[in-house]
Amino acid sequence: MENNSYPYDELLVNKDVDSDYCCPLCTLLLSVNLQCREGHVFCVSCWNKQLENKKECVMCRCEVKSIACLSKNRFLEKEIRKLNIYCPNRFLKDKDCNDCLIEDENGCKSIITIDQIDSHLKSCLYNYVNCSNPGCGEEHRANTVGEHEKVCKYQIVSCLLCNDNNIQRKDLKYHYDCICSKTKTHCKCCSTLIERGQLPQHMAEECGNVLIPCRYKDGGCDKYIPRCELSKHLIEEDNHHKYILNIIEQHKSRMDQLASSINSMKLNFENQNRYSGKWIISNWSEKLQQFPAKKFLPLSFNLSPMKPFSIRLYPNGTNAMWGNITISLVKEFIIESKIKFSFEIENVDLSKSEEQVKVDTFKCLNDSWSLQFFGTYDSNNGFIRDNSITINFTIIVEKCYENCFITE
Known part of the structure; x- marks a missing residue:
């Protein structure tokens, strides 16, 4: 062959x-x-x-x-x-x-x-070819396959009611009978003829024969009545006054819970905007040698995931002309914020610890403010212990200017 x-x-x-x-x-x-x-x-x-x-x-x-x-x-x-x-x-x-x-x-x-x-x-127009409709696969002469495809049960057709255009001809009747949202059907409760897609709303809000709970169910009335008889039930039921009082008490209890939740949220907010810490720096005498003026030791921390900060400790200050210990706070997020911060050099005798406090507005990303300490800090006066110095610090974000517009 x-x-x-x-x-x-x-x-x-x-x-x-x-x-x-x-x-x-x-x-x-x-x-x-x-x-x-x-x-x-x-x-x-x-x-x-x-x-x-x-x-x-x-x-x-x-x-x-x-x-x-x-x-x-x-x-x-x-x-x-x-x-x-x-x-x-x-x-x-x-x-x-x-x-x-x-x-x-x-x-x-x-x-x-x-x-x-x-x-x-x-x-040759009489060759056998496959029907192009997905799922069919029947063979027909090339000169007749077009006519077959027009009536093929696998042809994709559109619903004339809902315009769904992805239905195979063989499924069209089932679509009209069971799926189409525009097909008219009777409500099982009141026999009203209504589009299938509107039936859930009709049952939920309109049908008079649907059993619904009493309006005061939360107060204790456990009766279900046809929607069309609800007004009659509300008038004739003797205990509704008691049920209303129960609902009022429930609302009061919920208000108390909400107030408690709000207070808890406020506390969480305050906790997210306040940070206290202790920074112990060992080998202080070596640090004085290793970090000349303008060179700093860094420390990073977060008030919250969206509020990162860092501290820079300059053992010999930020300028060669002044050898004072200088501590800077750096805001490492964009939002302009009003911040209260304090640094304290701890003494063995806590009553002699030296603290400085500052409140200022930090504007752009990496904006910073510094505090200088002018005293003498060594082991003789109790500030250096075991060749270590301890810095206590507190950061409080008092206000964030998230929608602040500035013209200079």
């Missing part, structure tokens, strides 16, 4: 062909022929069978090592390819019998030569 599902022998218009055009062994048409060096011609299939059995020509017994040693009879091939055949699409495609030729009255009527079959099949 070549280029189609059937042997050319079955497609011949005139089956009475010259015997020289047929394989001497299988008698089938020599559509693809091969010959030995002595000119004996057989079809490819028969040559393969012969060489599996014995490496020689079945006629002349000349040696044939492989198919590659054989050649084509070009003249014979050319003559065979001039034979007239029916287009394979003249016949039905039988999945159960590939070799059964059943003529189709709606099939192709063309008669062509074997040489023309390739070019003809490329454009």
